[in-house]
Amino acid sequence: MATTYTPIATQTLGSAAATVTLSSIPATYTDLVVVVSAAVASSSGDLLMTFNTDTATNYSYTTLTGNGSTVTSSRSANRNNIPCDYNGWLATTLGNHNCIISVMNYANTTTYKTALTRSNNAPLGTDANVGLWRSTAAINQIVFINNAGSNFIVGSTFTLYGIKAA
Amino acid sequence: MASSISGNLTAFESIATTTVGGGGAASVTFSSIPATYTHLQIRAIDVEGTGSDYTYTTLRFNSDSGSNYTRHQLLGNGTSASSYGAGSLTGISANIGSLKAGYFSGIVIDILDYANTNKYKTLRSLSGTDQNGAGFVALMSGLWQSTSAINTVTFTPGTATFSQYSSFALYGIK
Numbered sequence: 001m002a003t004t005y006t007p008i009a010t011q012t013l014g015s016a017a018a019t020v021t022l023s024s025i026p027a028t029y030t031d032l033v034v035v036v037s038a039a040v041a042s043s044s045g046d047l048l049m050t051f052n053t054d055t056a057t058n059y060s061y062t063t064l065t066g067n068g069s070t071v072t073s074s075r076s077a078n079r080n081n082i083p084c085d086y087n088g089w090l091a092t093t094l095g096n097h098n099c100i101i102s103v104m105n106y107a108n109t110t111t112y113k114t115a116l117t118r119s120n121n122a123p124l125g126t127d128a129n130v131g132l133w134r135s136t137a138a139i140n141q142i143v144f145i146n147n148a149g150s151n152f153i154v155g156s157t158f159t160l161y162g163i164k165a166a
Numbered sequence: 167m168a169s170s171i172s173g174n175l176t177a178f179e180s181i182a183t184t185t186v187g188g189g190g191a192a193s194v195t196f197s198s199i200p201a202t203y204t205h206l207q208i209r210a211i212d213v214e215g216t217g218s219d220y221t222y223t224t225l226r227f228n229s230d231s232g233s234n235y236t237r238h239q240l241l242g243n244g245t246s247a248s249s250y251g252a253g254s255l256t257g258i259s260a261n262i263g264s265l266k267a268g269y270f271s272g273i274v275i276d277i278l279d280y281a282n283t284n285k286y287k288t289l290r291s292l293s294g295t296d297q298n299g300a301g302f303v304a305l306m307s308g309l310w311q312s313t314s315a316i317n318t319v320t321f322t323p324g325t326a327t328f329s330q331y332s333s334f335a336l337y338g339i340k
Binding site for chain 1: 176177178179180181182183209210211240241242243244245246247268269270271272273274292293294295296297298299300301302303304305331333335337
């Protein structure tokens with residue numbers, strides 16, 4: 001059996017950054033997994049994701065989310081990005097937030113791309129999201145920002161893995 | 167600062183993959199699963215018909231279609247969240263299946279201690295489909311009330327057939 005689940009790259013921020021880009025992603029895997037543990041300098045916000053260089057309104061998502069009091073679901077269409085969280089958003093304390101993103105069949109040039117995320121910020125909430133990029137292009141780049149416009153702080157980590165099916 | 171890490175995590179192995187061809191598929195089966203791992207993970211994308219909205223894919227182990235399964239779910243439909251549970255089922259609704267052509271569900275299913283002959287078998291899943299104006303995401307759990315080691319996993323679509331390009335990949339975790 002073929003061993004897989006290969007680390008491709010890690011970005012550990014040595015200085016604050018407004019954007020984190022995982023680029024030159026090879027098309028040799030089946031799925032991608034991104035593990036994020038990050039915080040922002042100020043003004044907590046959502047972790048937002050785009051693919052390749054597409055910032056047009058080709059994204060949408062649906063969330064299932066809880067904040068410790070209520071559980072809700074919402075969705076948003078024709079967006080410029082996919083939020084990876086909702087109640088479990090980025091905070092200013094490193095270690096409070098984590099997010100695991102599975103980008104399914106990312107190199108397939110026949111289908112739109114679906115991403116599943118589980119995001120948590122223990123003091124705030126927890127989320128399960130599904131996102132869609134309406135493109136059949138293979139994904140070769142993933143870009144992360146946050147919607148509050150605040151920098152990711154030093155020590156934030158973004159780790160990319162590739163999983164290859166037999 | 168970017169860095170590259172070389173080498174594989176050797177505990178995660180690809181066992182088998184099925185990708186549905188142009189004629190569609192009435193079911194997808196992984197058989198002859200070796201008992202040499204600790205857990206299984208299935209990663210998939212699927213469309214199960216035409217139209218819109220979603221369905222549930224049914225999963226069975228070792229061709230057991232008796233009333234030996236239970237399940238629970240948390241479901242978000244983009245407007246509200248709901249919870250559901252049922253027992254004495256003839257299969258587990260293990261994941262959301264998309265009914266909209268071109269808008270594939272993403273599916274990750276973990277089957278824990280699948281080869282252990284001392285315990286019942288548990289699975290959990292995260293799945294969903296977003297259809298740009300509609301969307302469904304679910305956390306699911308399932309139980310097979312059998313101490314048999316799992317050697318076969320069969321997926322059956324909720325409606326007609328699995329559509330072309332639906333793909334199911336089985337992995338073993340040591």
